[in-house]
């Protein structure tokens with residue numbers, strides 16, 4: 001895959017551990033492992049750090065002095081981008097979308113938002129449903145008008161350049177599994193803006209590693225999610241010089257666990273958070289990894305993974321828990 005040809009700024013603590021989850025495995029009746037991308041390090045870790053290594057590489061190649069990006073109010077991507085900007089002396093302009101409609105004090109001020117402020121990012125909030133692509137362009141134009149050089153990062157860092165971070169993660173998983181003599185039957189991950197899922201699929205396809213990836217959706221319905229992931233995985237394989245390596249059947253998303261909507265949590269998510277915490281001491285997040293674990297638990301209990309060794313990709317996000325204190329505390 002020759003990732004060394006792409007500019008890259010090292011931000012993450014890699015490789016992240018691949019560890020067994022013994023008590024959850026026993027509870028759910030499968031051989032469950034966890035890939036600890038919550039331990040990537042930057043700003044408390046999470047999946048965006050891997051994407052940002054390549055996105056910052058590209059930003060520096062363009063001599064940018066300001067990162068511009070967007071996300072939901074409690075975006076983990078925004079937190080990690082703000083930290084990466086701070087660590088490399090770049091300004092950071094953020095647009096936060098009120099996507100969940102929550103005005104709770106914790107949601108708008110604690111968790112990721114508190115950290116965004118700590119890293120010195122400039123934050124602007126817009127109502128849910130705003131055209132965020134247009135907002136990114138508007139902000140970039142403002143930066144240019146005052147003599148700056150913006151580098152626009154799409155929501156979630158999900159473009160082919162960002163997805164290279166998960167091509168590298170796919171390589172890492174295959175190498176670690178080989179070293180441990182572990183035959184992995186499936187990788188399960190949360191799938192949102194699609195870069196994580198697409199990067200994994202593209203990386204495995206390019207390596208010829210026959211490990212299916214199951215994305216558990218957090219927002220869009222199945223058809224739309226799979227189409228987004230497939231398009232980005234194809235583009236990522238093309239960026240790697242291997243067009244046509246990703247086929248449509250490689251992209252599978254289960255979007256039955258979204259519940260009421262993006263960023264809205266339910267008892268199934270709380271149960272997943274508590275089970276992971278109380279059985280194996282793992283802290284998941286309420287919006288992504290908690291929802292993915294909710295799906296994994298339900299599918300395991302329905303017998304879907306019988307006899308399989310499954311790697312759950314922990315994409316991070318625990319900082320977002322502190323934006324949901326009321327909902328979580330009330331349900332414990």
Ligand SMILES: Cc1ncc(COP(=O)(O)O)c(C=O)c1O
Nearest residue numbers: 076192193194195196288315317
């Ligand atoms: C903690 C966490 N997990 C998973 C995801 C989903 O990853 P992607 O947007 O690449 O699909 C995100 C995205 O923001 C995230 O913050």
